[in-house]
Amino acid sequence: MDFEEAPVRIPTLLLTVIALIAMTAGCQSAYEAEYVSNDSGLDRRNMDETVAPCDDFYKYANGAWLARNEIPADKSSWGISDEMRERNYLLMRDILDESAAAKAAAGTNKQKAGDFWQTGMDTERIEGDGLKPIQADLDRIAAATSTEDVVAFVRDLQREGSNLLFGMGIFQDLKNSEQYIAYAMQGGLGLPDRDYYTRDDEESIELRGKYTAHVSRMLQLLGDDAAAADASAQAILELETRFAEASLTNVELRNPANYYNIKTISEVDQAARNFSWRAFFDHLDLGIDTFSYAHPKFFTEMNEALGDAPLVTWQAYLRWHLVDGYAPYLNDELVNADFDFFSRTLQGTEEMRPRWKRVIDVVSGGLGEALGEVYVERAFPPETKARADEMIENLRSAVRTRLQGLVWMTDETKSKALAKLEAFNSKIGYPDEWRDYSALTIGSESYLANVRAANTFETRRNLNKIGQPIDRNEWGMAPQTINAYYSPLMNEIVFPAAIMQPPFFDGKIDDAVNYGAMGGVIGHEFMHGFDDQGSRFDKDGNMQNWWSDEDRAKFEERTAKLVAQYAGYVAVDELHVNGELTLGENIGDLAGITMSYYALQEALKKDNPGEIDGFTPEQRFFLSWAQAWRRNYRDEAIKLQVNTDPHSPSMFRGNGPLANLPEFAEAWGCTEGDAMVRASDLRAEIW
Ligand SMILES: [Zn+2]
Structure with a gap:
């Protein structure tokens, strides 16, 4: 889930979608092109090598970056996904400017995108209209x-x-x-x-x-x-x-x-x-x-x-x-008042983002796939899709091997887990069929009227599903979204084009680095199928118990250790992470990075480049994971996240899973008693 953009604006229904239907990674990454200099694709200048990796690996991997990167005034937190988003904004603005300049025929996607964009940017008109766009609603309420x-x-x-x-x-x-x-x-x-x-x-x-x-x-x-x-x-x-x-x-x-x-x-x-x-x-x-x-x-x-x-x-x-x-x-007075409370007070953001970025988010929300079609042509070459497919199959294979080797689970439950894994569908990049927007009318008069038309269109599209067969081609995110999700009801993992960019994914760099970031995310999404929520759904997406009581009890014994571990983390002041609220994401992270580690081991059997930049492949893998989570937060933003979001704050996503992994301790020579090594009786090992 794309948390850092004003989560409080998400209506209850969408929160439910995110909580129930689309359990998302919220894990994004991008590299700063000007910084990348090392051969592996990692940047050593982001690290703080005065910190011992066995004490605080997140800080060791990111300390210099954290110190160097101030949070921009219009953000409540700042991580590498934000840089990725900045690049996306420029590309989307080009697409929208071209649409507006084209004066395309009425009813075409281009006309809709262009008009929606222009009405959103026409502040003179919006100011002049004042409350006019909602006056009829206000009159009606008054007359009740x-x-x-x-x-x-x-x-x-x-x-x-x-x-x-x-x-x-x-x-x-x-x-x-x-x-x-x-x-x-x-x-x-x-x-x-x-x-x-x-x-x-x-x-x-x-x-x-x-x-x-x-x-x-x-x-x-x-x-x-x-x-x-x-x-x-x-x-x-x-x-x-x-x-x-x-x-x-x-x-x-x-x-x-x-x-x-x-x-x-x-x-x-x-x-x-x-x-x-x-x-x-x-x-x-x-x-x-x-x-x-x-x-x-x-x-x-x-x-x-x-x-x-x-x-x-x-x-x-x-x-x-x-x-x-x-x-x-609506007009500036209302926009500013709304920002004051929901962004400044609740998230600590000092300044509003420029209008053009806010409007892009709105148009992209309303016409997601219409813009996505153009976005994909410009930003997602077919080679990327082929390489992502390959990586997903390598991850699936690693998950299969791990499931087969699980010692705590009975064979009967294990065979059902394996059947679920084989039934996983994956979607990469963009939909096979693009959404039809012909029933949506976008005009050149009123921004709010266009927003309401787009909402009505989307609502009607959903209502029309009743009585129809399940649309398995449907995507829950547009291609230009920097995110990924697992749907337990579809039993599918979905990776929009926009997340498959460096350094999550870069065909030109070291495998270990790719597996540490993108591989970890793919593993994370796979393993949502087996977290505290996903494990309650079977291979066909039905909420049905396929576990023996004995296996379920053992699973809960193991996950309880993860609940306790994260509940011990203090996010800010005295505010602890909610171990139960974040359990599913934490299971995804722990299991995801484990699976990706073993997928990398398979890849290394075929081609092992050995040390690069002074690090072994395993060390580069863990560095890449921790660097993918680098993020600075305002206190208000981290409080809001802990109170409402099922994802743990970034530093705990970076360190938390690794402290449970003997593979990590081995790679870095850490031993019991080090902060990055959980004592053996507290260590969570689930999948
Ligand atoms: Zn997730």
Whole structure:
């Protein structure tokens, strides 16, 4: 997952996609071309050789880089993936400028990309329009006279892809991966996670004060007077706190069973007086009888609140969430206020990114594959795809050998694990078939109208899946995304073109370096199929237990050591990493780097270049892994990450897995008692 870009803006539904459907690596890398000078492709000048590798390997590998690289004012953290992203921005800007200059025929992808880009950059028009693009919505909220009017507004916004009040999505049935079903999920919050409402430490209380001040400021920008806006903000906080208290925690949400609660619409409607699910699904044109009513406690509270919270509170709530969702596409006052709270306060970012980069992210989100098609032509040669294919098969082979040799697992469970591995599908670079955008109309008038059209198009595309066969060609990320994912429901690993760039992947450099970075990521994605979540899905993508009780107990005994290890890491001040929330990613890292190590050993049997730059192949491999994680963070950003993100902060991803590996200790001559060697009774060895 691409964490460093304003995670709090991700709506609940997408968080679910990331948590449940697309468990992502969040592991990116790029090299600084001007620095790379050594023969292997590693840069020795990034290292701090005054640090002993057995004390703190991450610092040994990256110390000089960490000291040299300040975080730019418009970033909340800075790592090598950001450099990669900067290169991508330049390429994307060229593509968009050319699209705009082409004056292409109406309805073509080029026209849509060009117009979307131009409306986003037309600040004069956006300023002149002021609140006009949402005025009809505001008028409608003001005219509401009943709960039914509130609910009707929610239905309309949901139809255009907003997760107003709760989350909604169409995914494969967790227990029958051959069909799509609808999921209704908890949501309704303005802060990043339910815990922000329920904690009672001083810092959390202070943050809630800043949040209500922000809500009030936004309501004042909509025209409310200060006293009324303050009162509304307080009422909104109280309402959202009710939702938060009825919500599952992010650790509870790691259990996929907590998304699965199939009910008929009529039985749910009998219990809920104030919200008709029949009317809701009819409004989405979904002729369904059942759905996953995933979080009943939340929906019970939502129903209660629709009955007992005053209409004026609901009106304030709708106004707040409307402007919160659309502020980034409106005038400067709203953009700045939104930035102040969500980027400056929550992430410590000092300055806003330039407008053109923000607009590229939006256009690229709305027209992902239309732009991706051009991106791939320019940035992804066929040789790269062929080499990536080869590396994935080498990793698969290493995983196979390791699984066959596992001593703690019974043969019966092992054979099912192997069957799952053989069934893994992989997607590299870009889709075989490009998405058809012909049903999407993009105009030259209003930026926000284009954003809403793109959201509506995407929502409709998803809703239309109900009743259709599973689309196995679909991609969950566009090719220009610097990331990768594993989907347990599809049982597939997916690597967009943009992540297959140096140094994750470079045909011109040493194998050991390629295996340490890109190989580790490929291994990581493979092993998500066998982490705390992925292991609950079988080879066909169904949530089904294929483990014997004995094997499951042994697995949990082993993963408990990893939970304890990461829970011992202090990220900032007294804030510890959440060992349970990050377990799946940590299993992916530990198992991924292990698998890649053995894949490299196979490659070395065929061709071993020996020492390069004074390092053995094994040493270069581990250096490459640790260097791929180099990143500087602001304190606020690391706090937000620890509180909300299933990925551990970078330094722990660099060091954590290695401290469990005897192979690492051997490569660097570390011994028990060194900080980089976990004591044998604490050491996690899983896959
Ligand atoms: Zn991952």
